Amino acid sequence: MYNKLIFDYNTPNRVGYDLPTHFAKFDNSKLLAKYGRKQTMILPSASELEVVRHYTNLSLKNFGVETGLYPLGSCTMKYNPKVDEAIASLKGFTNLHPLVSVNECQGSLEVLYELSQKLEKITGMSGFTFEPCAGAHGELTGLMIIKQYHLARKDKKRTKIIIPDSAHGTNPASSNVCGFEVISIASNPDGRINLSSLKSVLNDEVAGIMLTNPNTLGMFEKDILKITKLVHEAGGLCYYDGANLNALLGRVKPTAMGFDVLHLNLHKTFGTPHGGGGPGSGPVGCIAKLVKYLPNPVIIQKGDHYEFSNSKTSIGHVSGYYGNFLVCVKALAFIDSLGETNIAKVSDNAVLNANYIKEALKQDYKLAINEPCKHEVVFGGVINENGVTTLDVAKRLLDYGYHAPTIYFPLIVNEAMMIEPTESESKETLDEFIAVLKLIAKEARENPDLVKGAPHTTIVKRIDEVRAARIPLLTYRELINYHE
Amino acid sequence: MHKYLPQTESDIQNMLKSIGVKDIKALFKDVPESIYLTKEIKIGKPLSEDELFKHFEVLANKNKTNICLLGGGVYDHYVPSVIPALVARQEFLTSYTPYQPEISQGTLQYIFEYQSFISELTGLEVSNASLYDGATATAEAMLLACGATRKDKIAISSALNPRLIDVIKTYASKRNIKVIEIELIKGRTSLKAFNKINDGSLAGVIIQTPNYFGLLEDATPFSAAIKENKGLSIVAVNPLSLGLFKSPLEMGIDVAVGDGQSLGIPMGFGGPYIGFMATNKTYMRKLPGRIVGSSLDSEGKRAFVLTLQAREQHIRREKATSNICSNESLMALWVTIYLACLGNKGLVDIGNLNLENAHYAYKKIISLPHFKKVYDADFFNEFVVETDLSLKTIDRVLLKNGYTSGIHVGPHQIMFAITERRSQAEIDHLVELLGGIKHV
Numbered sequence: 026m027y028n029k030l031i032f033d034y035n036t037p038n039r040v041g042y043d044l045p046t047h048f049a050k051f052d053n054s055k056l057l058a059k060y061g062r063k064q065t066m067i068l069p070s071a072s073e074l075e076v077v078r079h080y081t082n083l084s085l086k087n088f089g090v091e092t093g094l095y096p097l098g099s100c101t102m103k104y105n106p107k108v109d110e111a112i113a114s115l116k117g118f119t120n121l122h123p124l125v126s127v128n129e130c131q132g133s134l135e136v137l138y139e140l141s142q143k144l145e146k147i148t149g150m151s152g153f154t155f156e157p158c159a160g161a162h163g164e165l166t167g168l169m170i171i172k173q174y175h176l177a178r179k180d181k182k183r184t185k186i187i188i189p190d191s192a193h194g195t196n197p198a199s200s201n202v203c204g205f206e207v208i209s210i211a212s213n214p215d216g217r218i219n220l221s222s223l224k225s226v227l228n229d230e231v232a233g234i235m236l237t238n239p240n241t242l243g244m245f246e247k248d249i250l251k252i253t254k255l256v257h258e259a260g261g262l263c264y265y266d267g268a269n270l271n272a273l274l275g276r277v278k279p280t281a282m283g284f285d286v287l288h289l290n291l292h293k294t295f296g297t298p299h300g301g302g303g304p305g306s307g308p309v310g311c312i313a314k315l316v317k318y319l320p321n322p323v324i325i326q327k328g329d330h331y332e333f334s335n336s337k338t339s340i341g342h343v344s345g346y347y348g349n350f351l352v353c354v355k356a357l358a359f360i361d362s363l364g365e366t367n368i369a370k371v372s373d374n375a376v377l378n379a380n381y382i383k384e385a386l387k388q389d390y391k392l393a394i395n396e397p398c399k400h401e402v403v404f405g406g407v408i409n410e411n412g413v414t415t416l417d418v419a420k421r422l423l424d425y426g427y428h429a430p431t432i433y434f435p436l437i438v439n440e441a442m443m444i445e446p447t448e449s450e451s452k453e454t455l456d457e458f459i460a461v462l463k464l465i466a467k468e469a470r471e472n473p474d475l476v477k478g479a480p481h482t483t484i485v486k487r488i489d490e491v492r493a494a495r496i497p498l499l500t501y502r503e504l505i506n507y508h509e
Numbered sequence: 510m511h512k513y514l515p516q517t518e519s520d521i522q523n524m525l526k527s528i529g530v531k532d533i534k535a536l537f538k539d540v541p542e543s544i545y546l547t548k549e550i551k552i553g554k555p556l557s558e559d560e561l562f563k564h565f566e567v568l569a570n571k572n573k574t575n576i577c578l579l580g581g582g583v584y585d586h587y588v589p590s591v592i593p594a595l596v597a598r599q600e601f602l603t604s605y606t607p608y609q610p611e612i613s614q615g616t617l618q619y620i621f622e623y624q625s626f627i628s629e630l631t632g633l634e635v636s637n638a639s640l641y642d643g644a645t646a647t648a649e650a651m652l653l654a655c656g657a658t659r660k661d662k663i664a665i666s667s668a669l670n671p672r673l674i675d676v677i678k679t680y681a682s683k684r685n686i687k688v689i690e691i692e693l694i695k696g697r698t699s700l701k702a703f704n705k706i707n708d709g710s711l712a713g714v715i716i717q718t719p720n721y722f723g724l725l726e727d728a729t730p731f732s733a734a735i736k737e738n739k740g741l742s743i744v745a746v747n748p749l750s751l752g753l754f755k756s757p758l759e760m761g762i763d764v765a766v767g768d769g770q771s772l773g774i775p776m777g778f779g780g781p782y783i784g785f786m787a788t789n790k791t792y793m794r795k796l797p798g799r800i801v802g803s804s805l806d807s808e809g810k811r812a813f814v815l816t817l818q819a820r821e822q823h824i825r826r827e828k829a830t831s832n833i834c835s836n837e838s839l840m841a842l843w844v845t846i847y848l849a850c851l852g853n854k855g856l857v858d859i860g861n862l863n864l865e866n867a868h869y870a871y872k873k874i875i876s877l878p879h880f881k882k883v884y885d886a887d888f889f890n891e892f893v894v895e896t897d898l899s900l901k902t903i904d905r906v907l908l909k910n911g912y913t914s915g916i917h918v919g920p921h922q923i924m925f926a927i928t929e930r931r932s933q934a935e936i937d938h939l940v941e942l943l944g945g946i947k948h949v
Contacts, residue, residue, distance in 0.1 A: 028811070030618070030621075030622065031622050031845070031849045032622070032625065034849075038854075040852065040854060040855060041591075041849065041850035041851070041852065041855075042589060042850045042851050042852075042855040042858075042859075044587070044855075044858055044859060044862055044929055045862070045929065045930075045932065047861070047862060047865060048865075048866075048869075048932075048933045049865040049866060049868070049869035049933070050865070051861075051864055051865040051868045051869070053753070053861065053864055056725070056864075056887055057753065059725075059727070059887065060725045060727060060753075060754045060755055060887065061753065061754065061755065062751065062752070062753060062754055062755050062756055062759065063755075063759065064632050064755075064756045064758060064759050066629040066630065066853055066856075067625075067629055068626070068629060068848065068851075068852045068853045068856070069849055069852055070852045070853070070854065071849060071850075071852070073589075073591060073850065076591060076846065076849045076850050077591050077594075077595065079849070080595045080598075080619070080842075080846055080849075081595065081598070083614075083615040083618055083619055084595070084598040084600040084601055084615050085600065085615065086600075086612075086613075086614035086615040086618070087600035087601060087604050087612070087613055087614070087615030087616055088600070088604060088609075088612040088613065089599040089600045089601070089602065089603035089604045090599070090603040090604075091599040091603055092599070092600065095603075095604075095605070097605055097608070100605050102603075102605060103513075104513060105602070105603050106513065108558050108561060108562060110597065110602075111562065112561070112562060112565040112569075114593065115565065115566060115569035116569070116574060117566075117568070117569025117570050117571070117572040117574060118569050118572065118777065118778065119775040119776070119777050120574040120577075120585075120775065120776060121572050121574055121776055121777070121778045122577050122579040122583055122585065122776045122778075122913060123583055123776065123778050123779035123780075124579050124581060124583070124916060125573070125579065125913055126904070126908075126913075128573070129572065129573040129575070129908075129913060130572055130573075130778060131571045131572065132567075132568040132569055132570065132571030132572040133568075133572055133778045135568055135571065136568055143552045143553075146550050146551065146552055147550055147552065158641035158642065158645070158780065158781070158837070159641065159833070159834065159835035159836070160834065160835060161822070161832045161833055161834045161835065162641060162645070162832075162833075164832065165832055168683075169679070169683055172683055194821075194822040194823040194824070194825075194826050194829070194834075195822050195823075195832050195834050197822075197826040197827035198822035198825070198826060198827060198829040198831070198832035199832040200827060201827040201828070201829070201832070202652070202680075202683075202684075202831065202832045203683045203684075204683045204684040204685065207826075207827040244539070245537075245539045245540055247539045247541075249541075250541060250543075250544070273540075275546065275549075275550055276537065276540070276545060276546050277540060277544050277545060277546065278544070278546070281543075281544040282544060292835065296513075298602045298603045298839075299603065299604065299605045299606070299835070300601070300602055300604075300837075300838050300839030300840075301601055301602075301604045301605070301606065301607065301613075301616040301838040301839055301842070302605065302606035302607070302616070302638070302799065302835055302836055302838035303639070303641075303781075303835040303836045303837045303838045303839065303840070304780070304781035304835075304837045304838075304839060304840060305835040320679075340679060341675055341676075341678055341679035341682070342644070342672065342675040342676050342679055343645070343676060343679055343680075344641055344642055344644055344645055344676065344780075345582065345583075345642045345643060345644040345645075345672045345673075345676065345768070345779065345780075345782070346583075346642075346672070346778070346779025346780060347778060347779040347780070348779065348780055349780040349781040350777055350778040350779050350780050350781075351777045351778075351780065351781060352780075352781060354565070358561060358565060360552060361553065361555070361556045361561055361564070362511075362513070362555060362556060362558070362561055363511060363513065363555055364552065364553055364554045364555025364556065365549045365550060365551055365552045365553060365554065365555075366549065366554070366555055367511045367513075367514065367555055368549075368550065368552065369546070369549070369550075370511070370514055371514070373533045374514055374516050374521075376533065376536050376537070377516065377521065377524055377525070377528075377533055377536065378516075378524075380528050380530075380536055381524045381527060381528060383528075384527055384528045384529070385527065396539070397528075397530070397535070397536045397537075397538065397539070399536075419609070420611070423609065423611055423612050428605075428609060428612065429608075429609050431608075434823070448513075448514055448516075449513060449515070450515065451515035451516065451520070452515075452516060452520040452523070452524060480611050483611040483612055484611070484614060485610070485611055485614060485806040485808075485810055485812040486611065486806040486807040486808050486810075487611070487806060487807050488610050488611070488804050488805070488806050488807075488812045488813075488814045489804045489805050489806070489807070490804065490814055490816065492804045492805060493802040493803070493804035493814050493816040494802070494816050494817055494818075494819075497635075497793065497800075497802050497816060497817060498802055498803040498804075499621075499624055499628075499634075499635050499636070499793075499800060499801070499802050499803075499816075500621075500624055500625040500628040500629075500634070500635070500636070501621075501622070501625035501629075502625065502628065502629070503634075504803050
């Protein structure tokens with residue numbers, strides 16, 4: 026097995042770059058005497074092929090959506106179209122400085138304007154910003170808008186955000202970064218909001234509520250209209266965490282559910298790649314009365330020309346320029362490829378696929394909620410587990426060539442295993458996956474040690490996470506200087 | 510039918526039968542009828558791949574990509590072809606955050622290598638796995654300083670990039686953190702002005718080098734002064750300059766941040782880029798975001814894994830050090846491959862090339878009749894000049910001749926960035942154009 030670090034390539038005077046010939050003479054000695062670096066660095070010296078081969082070999086130690094089924098719940102690991110990558114690599118998009126004049130970036134502005142228009146139609150919102158670089162960044166931006174809204178109305182008491190205990194961890198974390206106090210409310214066993222616990226915490230100190238719908242158990246909040254009405258009556262705003270929009274795309278508009286602000290994860294619902302954990306994009310949309318608080322500038326159309334428009338009441342910038350622009354290009358290409366005739370089929374088929382898995386596996390795995398689910402289904406471990414945990418099942422799946430589902434989330438289900446197949450997968454792929462999960466359940470009953478010892482076929486086996494935290498070796502220098 | 514949607518009508522019927530419902534709508538029975546859409550949302554007809562590509566080619570061509578003289582935090586640098594080729598490998602591109610380390614060693618190892626590179630460049634002991642961009646990384650450093658010192662006031666140099674200042678202020682205002690801007694003397698942060706406010710109430714001080722006006726700053730006296738009052742020193746630094754200039758460690762800095770765009774990432778109309786953050790072991794557990802560590806697997810083999818997760822949102826929820834979840838992992842790979850190609854020699858070489866080209870252009874421009882210098886010449890690859898000509902005219906003339914003009918930093922001041930990509934012919938032509946402009 027390939028086992029080198031890039032720092033193992035250190036032949037002096039071997040290079041992996043070239044640069045234009047120096048043409049100007051400049052004596053840097055005075056400058057370096059004042060500002061020059063003396064500290065040495067350990068950096069590799071490798072030829073271009075050595076670099077290419079090293080990273081190619083690293084890539085072979087990874088699993089991607091194109092390797093096999095990646096049913097990671099809440100992450101929407103759908104197919105990332107190749108043409109979208111080709112489009113986002115066009116020089117006209119990649120070679121453009123963000124501070125060029127309006128006349129030099131009409132194409133980029135049109136992309137952002139078009140994407141905003143289409144997302145407004147899909148969500149019902151009245152305006153979007155693309156500055157947030159990821160979902161959690163969108164949450165923070167949305168919460169800032171909520172805060173600004175209350176402050177602008179001199180309603181200074183509203184310092185609390187209500188979040189159900191089934192929520193994604195980013196919700197309470199974003200609230201804290203935004204300077205809100207988090208009121209966590211216990212969910213019903215199905216993860217749905219308990220209306221009486223909601224009522225008990227609603228008062229004039231509540232700035233708003235953060236919800237994802239369907240919730241993290243894949244269940245639609247049946248009482249959503251009542252919930253948003255109650256929060257509005259108490260003077261709060263309703264934030265929609267768009268992480269689970271793939272269940273409702275083209276079928277339910279967040280504004281129709283009563284939401285005022287939302288973020289979308291372009292890297293989930295709109296087919297842009299996750300890149301091993303980013304770059305994502307978390308555009309934030311809001312209803313008409315909140316548009317004036319969006320980060321500046323928003324893009325407006327005048328005839329066939331696009332311009333920037335700034336609001337004096339904006340929350341300010343949340344990132345350097347216009348967010349992850351090239352990710353936005355891919356998302357627009359994804360929407361345009363599907364078009365109006367196919368966009369709702371995304372959620373239809375995602376929900377169909379999840380329910381198909383749910384029905385097929387409920388004899389072997391403990392179904393958390395026996396109701397139709399939306400885009401993902403949550404189980405609570407193997408039936409007759411025989412000492413086999415959800416972690417074991419997840420690791421055994423790796424042996425069979427699958428990525429594992431999300432495990433131990435949501436926190437309110439014991440031994441949670443959250444499966445999200447997405448609309449990208451065919452019936453045959455699902456049938457094979459179901460057969461493997463049934464086989465693992467059988468192995469758990471008949472030969473539990475086989476499952477508990479998994480994975481057996483991966484290039485590394487289970488990793489000592491306790492050791493990693495106890496002896497933090499976070500850089501090459503620390504690694505070579507460490508001796509047991 | 511659509512190529513991204515594999516279920517055929519007969520698949521759908523068979524699956525519905527297995528589930529035991531008559532149609533897909535039955536799976537949405539818990540959605541109130543009043544909000545369930547049966548009509549199409551009018552977002553336009555589907556485009557075939559060829560139509561789609563042509564449509565976007567038209568859009569891309571509406572942008573005007575000229576010889577770029579803009580800087581201000583984003584620079585037109587050389588992008589080695591190996592980077593986009595390697596980064597496009599699906600194993601890197603389409604994977605998620607490495608939650609299953611046994612099948613994510615590729616991602617985990619490149620993040621480990623990235624952390625090592627950032628640590629080498631900054632001289633500081635630990636780096637996280639990445640943040641969104643330089644501006645948010647600087648704001649996160651402010652939150653780190655306030656959290657670590659339990660103080661709610663921060664001093665920032667007025668020579669920080671205005672984009673950084675904007676984001677710092679946005680984040681600060683929501684947390685009731687007071688931001689004080691330190692005055693400048695001749696384009697650099699005034700130590701005297703800083704000493705007046707450094708009274709023990711500051712969580713930290715943020716300096717940038719090269720600063721917004723392109724000038725190198727030595728943050729050493731600031732870090733020494735704030736240390737005496739138990740505050741943190743933070744520096745925002747252009748990583749490409751670190752082959753030549755003092756490392757944050759050499760300046761006594763506690764937290765180094767910056768944007769990795771200058772390390773071979775295309776300008777891309779503002780993103781994606783990458784924010785980096787490095788610090789010493791004292792503040793390791795206060796870092797926001799993911800961190801990868803080296804450990805062993807059950808057979809004793811070296812293996813990489815996400816670590817120190819007790820800081821993070823999925824474990825600590827509202828008590829987390831930050832809300833960051835997705836970061837800019839693929840851009841960390843981008844930067845890692847760039848630095849792997851360059852190595853020590855390349856980093857010094859490209860640093861010198863930037864320095865030489867920029868100073869070549871500077872000397873020629875300030876010797877033109879209508880131009881003069883504003884500050885001293887201690888800059889890296891960006892400089893401000895003053896002119897009595899109309900800046901609008903300059904922009905127009907340059908644009909007409911295939912250049913994107915520099916940033917207006919004052920009514921009579923313009924800033925040009927000259928990188929290793931600017932050839933002698935391009936610079937000479939620029940000087941000729943500037944020299945030919947007359948008063949209107």
